[in-house]
Amino acid sequence: MSDKTVLLTDSASNRTSTLPLVSGSMGEPAVDIGRLHKDLGYFTFDPGFVSTASTRSAITFIDGDKGILLYRGYPIEQLAKQSSFLEVTYLLINGELPNAKQFGAFEDEVTHHTMMHESLKNFLHGFHYDAHPMAMLCGSIASLSAFYHDTLDISDPEQRRLAAIRLIAKMPTIAAAAYRYSIGWPVRYPRNNLEYCTRFLHMMFEVPSEPLALNPVVAKALDLLFILHADHEQNASTSTVRLVGSTGANPYACVAAGIAALWGPAHGGANEAVLKMLAEIGDAKNVGVAVAKAKDKNSGFRLMGFGHRVYKNFDPRATIIRETCHQVLGALGVNDPLLDVALALEEVALKDPYFIERKLYPNVDFYSGLIYKALKIPTEMFTVMFAIARTAGWVAHWLEQHQDKDTKIGRPRQIYTGAVTRNYTSIAKR
Ligand code: SDX
Secondary structure, eight states: OOSOEEEEEOTTTOOEEEEEEEOOSSSOOEEOOTTHHHHHSOOOOOGGGTTOOOOOOSSEEEETTTTEEEETTEEHHHHHHHOOHHHHHHHHHHSSOOOHHHHHHHHHHHHTTOOOOHHHHHHHHTSOTTSOHHHHHHHHHHHHHHHOGGGOOTTOHHHHHHHHHHHHHHHHHHHHHHHHHHTTOOOOOOOTTSOHHHHHHHHHHOBTTBOOOOOHHHHHHHHHHHHHHSOOSSOHHHHHHHHHHTTTOOHHHHHHHHHHHHTSTTTTTHHHHHHHHHHHHOSGGGHHHHHHHHHOGGGOOOOTTBOOSSOSSOOHHHHHHHHHHHHHHHHTTOOOHHHHHHHHHHHHHHHSHHHHHTTOOBOHHHHHHHHHHHTTOOGGGHHHHHHHHHHHHHHHHHHHHTTOTTOOOOOOOOOOOSOOSOOOOOGGGO
């Protein structure tokens, strides 16, 4: 809390309210409006929470103007180069990088929680085979509260910790099982001798009839994408997890709600939408038409993978993914014409005044789909990939909120625009 304040004066009544400024360790201060209604009788109005901080958090810091992203103070560029997804997961949850002993224990515990309850296979088989994998993931994760009764007491720190481990460990297993159910393949069980991403790829692609020949480039690229997608402060899905968590709901319900929020094309569903958009554009010569359509308010069309609520500069993750895209496609010998479309679209858009004025740059979703495609991840699984990675952030924020004494149930107010008070009339008189 800083000792600085802002003074608000109500021009109608000349009443004033002195509101304290709240500062963190980095970033802009915020006005604590807690006493505003008491002083002046007004609420604040901020659709989409464009200018509203909902909580304090020590997990991730973003500077949208400078294109900075830190996980627990470490720049994303350094973590992308030097860390691994599971180590980043430990960092997000615990606040510090693990030493070798701590990481070994964490990896061992996650590895020994990767199996899913056999009854969950029947649950998945209740879906129609062509159900979207996000529907199967969302339903399956919510159902975990029916299987793991020993981690539902959220007042118990050990139960909270174990639930977080289970979610991180089982998300890939359930995601792979959902995919294999949709293509009629038998479930592949997690193999404990493999590291996190390699284990997931084996569960996704290994068939009983022959061993999987996996290019190490694939697991390394996936690990990098998971690092980049692991957390992003109070984005829509993480805010959803926190809102559901504020009611005291169990961790599986909270993360299932986060999966549901992530699915939207304005959020995590954008990576799937980008590939569909690039395929519809089809050729670099058509990008001008797409950009013109995106600028036309009546078209209802937006350039998927462009724009961001916070970044008004390049999304640092997009910069890393763009470089990785060239490296991975080259290493795998993939020549994807959609990459040329993406590069052409980016070049035209970034020179267009509409995008420049609105500070619309490629975001994390613009290039990621091209890498997933090169890794042979099916398009409808792209947002599932995002969910696997963001589980690290979701559980870190859920754990943080339950250690925060200021946490209270989230319950926004509204501006009422409906009918004013009126009396009921009998149907005979209507
Ligand atoms: C993610 O929050 C996070 O951190 C999210 C995320 C994470 O890691 O969790 O980073 C992941 O969700 C990335 C975003 C993925 N979504 C998309 O790529 C979908 C396309 N982009 C958007 O729809 C949009 O840019 C948002 C949703 C990302 C941000 O929307 P805002 O902040 O509410 O901005 P806005 O809708 O008010 O747009 C401001 C202006 C508008 O024009 P004007 O009314 O001022 O004339 O920019 C225009 C918009 O029409 N605009 C776009 C555009 N995005 C915004 N115009 C064309 N194409 C676009 N993509």
